Amino acid sequence: MLRSGSSLHLLGWLGAVVLSSVSLSLTCGEGSCSLVSLQEHDLWQLRLSRTMAALAIGALLSLSGALLQLLLRNPLADPYTLGISGGAAVGALLSNFLLPLGLISVGIQFGALLGAVVSILLLFTMARRQLLAPPTLLEAPGVSLILTGVMIAAGFGAITSLLLALSPDTELRGALFWLMGDLDVDGVSYFAWLVLAMAGAWAIWRAPQLNLLAHGEATAYLLGVSVTRLRLQVLFFASIATAAAVSVAGAIGFIGLVVPHICRLVLGNEQRRLIPASMLLGAAALVLADLVARTVVAPIQLPVGVVTALIGVPLFLWILSRRS
Amino acid sequence: MQILEASNLTIRRGQRRLIEALNWQVHQGELWCVLGRNGAGKSSLLHALAGLHGIDQGKITLMGRTLSDLSIAELARLRGLMPQQTIDRFSCPVAEAVAIGRAPWRIGTGWQDEKDQSLVHDALHQVGMLDRLTDDVAHLSGGERQRVAFAAMLAQNPKLMLLDEPTAHQDMSQQLLIMRLIRDLAKDHAVIAACHDMNLAARFATHVLLLGEGCYYLGPAQEVMNPAMLSRVFGCAFDYASEQLVAV
Numbered sequence: 001m002l003r004s005g006s007s008l009h010l011l012g013w014l015g016a017v018v019l020s021s022v023s024l025s026l027t028c029g030e031g032s033c034s035l036v037s038l039q040e041h042d043l044w045q046l047r048l049s050r051t052m053a054a055l056a057i058g059a060l061l062s063l064s065g066a067l068l069q070l071l072l073r074n075p076l077a078d079p080y081t082l083g084i085s086g087g088a089a090v091g092a093l094l095s096n097f098l099l100p101l102g103l104i105s106v107g108i109q110f111g112a113l114l115g116a117v118v119s120i121l122l123l124f125t126m127a128r129r130q131l132l133a134p135p136t137l138l139e140a141p142g143v144s145l146i147l148t149g150v151m152i153a154a155g156f157g158a159i160t161s162l163l164l165a166l167s168p169d170t171e172l173r174g175a176l177f178w179l180m181g182d183l184d185v186d187g188v189s190y191f192a193w194l195v196l197a198m199a200g201a202w203a204i205w206r207a208p209q210l211n212l213l214a215h216g217e218a219t220a221y222l223l224g225v226s227v228t229r230l231r232l233q234v235l236f237f238a239s240i241a242t243a244a245a246v247s248v249a250g251a252i253g254f255i256g257l258v259v260p261h262i263c264r265l266v267l268g269n270e271q272r273r274l275i276p277a278s279m280l281l282g283a284a285a286l287v288l289a290d291l292v293a294r295t296v297v298a299p300i301q302l303p304v305g306v307v308t309a310l311i312g313v314p315l316f317l318w319i320l321s322r323r324s
Numbered sequence: 325m326q327i328l329e330a331s332n333l334t335i336r337r338g339q340r341r342l343i344e345a346l347n348w349q350v351h352q353g354e355l356w357c358v359l360g361r362n363g364a365g366k367s368s369l370l371h372a373l374a375g376l377h378g379i380d381q382g383k384i385t386l387m388g389r390t391l392s393d394l395s396i397a398e399l400a401r402l403r404g405l406m407p408q409q410t411i412d413r414f415s416c417p418v419a420e421a422v423a424i425g426r427a428p429w430r431i432g433t434g435w436q437d438e439k440d441q442s443l444v445h446d447a448l449h450q451v452g453m454l455d456r457l458t459d460d461v462a463h464l465s466g467g468e469r470q471r472v473a474f475a476a477m478l479a480q481n482p483k484l485m486l487l488d489e490p491t492a493h494q495d496m497s498q499q500l501l502i503m504r505l506i507r508d509l510a511k512d513h514a515v516i517a518a519c520h521d522m523n524l525a526a527r528f529a530t531h532v533l534l535l536g537e538g539c540y541y542l543g544p545a546q547e548v549m550n551p552a553m554l555s556r557v558f559g560c561a562f563d564y565a566s567e568q569l570v571a572v
Binding site: 208212214215216218224225264269272 | 371374375376377378396397399400401404405407410411412413414415416417420421424425427428430435480
């Protein structure tokens with residue numbers, strides 16, 4: 001069994017992986033890797049803001065995925081299971097169509113955030129009975145919460161399709177890019193970093209209780225955990241982590257599903273290791289996926305969500321075949 | 325020493341009254357077996373005593389304090405419940421599945437210390453699973469998984485141990501091992517076990533609670549386990565068989 005000392009050792013290694021991916025991302029561009037000179041200040045700024053956004057969003061999505069898989073006791077849960085990205089997509093598309101051109105880049109982020117918050121409020125309202133119910137050994141955990149989330153996602157999915165069908169051709173490409181996940185951001189994503197700091201610190205602090213929750217809500221309650229409160233907190237932090245990520249860069253898939261899985265396979269389900277490791281590996285994975293997205297067919301940039309899916313799908317299938 | 329007291333306890337499920345005005349005291353040194361037909365309310369009673377199931381009327385006191393006045397953390401040190409079945413959604417080594425029993429005793433967020441580890445090893449040794457320390461719980465048979473859950477309860481070491489069908493899924497030798505362990509535990513704990521096997525109950529229990537439709541009988545095992553009372557509760561005839569083949 002890994003102890004706290006060896007966990008630090010392992011997290012140190014993952015930290016080194018993150019630093020390596022950051023230096024690759026900062027130095028590599030179209031076709032070549034080299035240090036950017038001071039004259040190319042704009043290029044440096046561009047790569048730095050992309051890399052910083054990728055770090056925060058990768059960590060946020062992995063954290064959210066790890067928390068939701070635990071809460072729903074379902075290894076197939078990901079940050080989008082509960083429909084938060086659907087709300088963000090509708091918010092982003094609406095602001096894309098409604099706002100004047102000059103406000104669009106800020107407006108999309110704000111609209112996405114607003115949409116995500118609306119879907120979170122909808123989820124908490126519709127599922128309040130399940131969320132506030134005392135823990136029990138009798139019911140299958142998380143099923144009704146997942147169903148509520150799936151319904152919310154389906155509703156927002158329909159509205160998204162409707163908005164896309166009604167949108168003019170000129171705006172369709174940009175909207176589709178955003179929906180597939182796009183890290184083409186301006187400036188530093190302070191909001192994403194702030195949410196990451198809050199949600200990450202909370203999850204690491206609460207990891208011992210989360211360890212008990214992994215054995216089921218009733219077991220956690222019997223061993224002294226205030227399950228109703230913990231359940232609300234997990235859902236709240238997982239939701240704001242997802243909302244912060246999708247509002248900056250759209251719905252980037254597979255990071256939140258695959259990264260916690262890989263960490264769990266390698267490190268086991270001890271949350272004090274799993275949560276920081278998921279955040280670090282998620283950050284590194286998204287930085288590297290973004291590097292691939294902007295270099296592999298340069299000068300054309302691919303949406304990073306396509307790259308994460310193209311790598312994530314075979315990886316996930318391989319994990320599933322190993323499990324069975 | 326009195327560990328548990330139920331006064332005028334009534335538990336309903338929907339319109340059905342499972343437990344009706346139950347008055348019951350459980351002391352240290354007693355091993356109670358709860359017997360009754362399927363759906364009579366054995367599990368619901370155990371869940372209510374553990375604080376997992378609400379009660380409709382009456383009062384439960386644990387170590388002299390009302391159950392609802394105890395904090396969740398205090399409860400975790402005073403009572404433990406081993407459920408009928410444990411479902412694992414995530415892989416977990418056997419040692420960690422037992423170590424969760426130490427959580428109520430670990431102050432703050434500390435990692436397991438040597439005392440915790442030795443208690444985990446001791447608990448697994450008692451249930452005959454020490455050689456499976458590093459195995460994944462997902463790969464255990466139903467009976468083995470239940471013994472791991474029982475070991476977690478041993479590591480938790482609460483004053484009141486509630487066991488929901490502790491011998492379910494166990495072969496004959498393991499049933500005896502578990503029942504002997506429970507009998508030894510009852511010396512300095514109070515143990516309440518929901519049972520289906522009447523012969524095991526008659527052999528090991530000090531006291532028996534029989535749950536019938538809207539009625540109950542309780543008392544020392546020899547007094548309660550007679551054909552007349554059992555017939556009233558189970559709705560079929562009972563008699564002593566002169567020649568029984570029993571494992572020893």
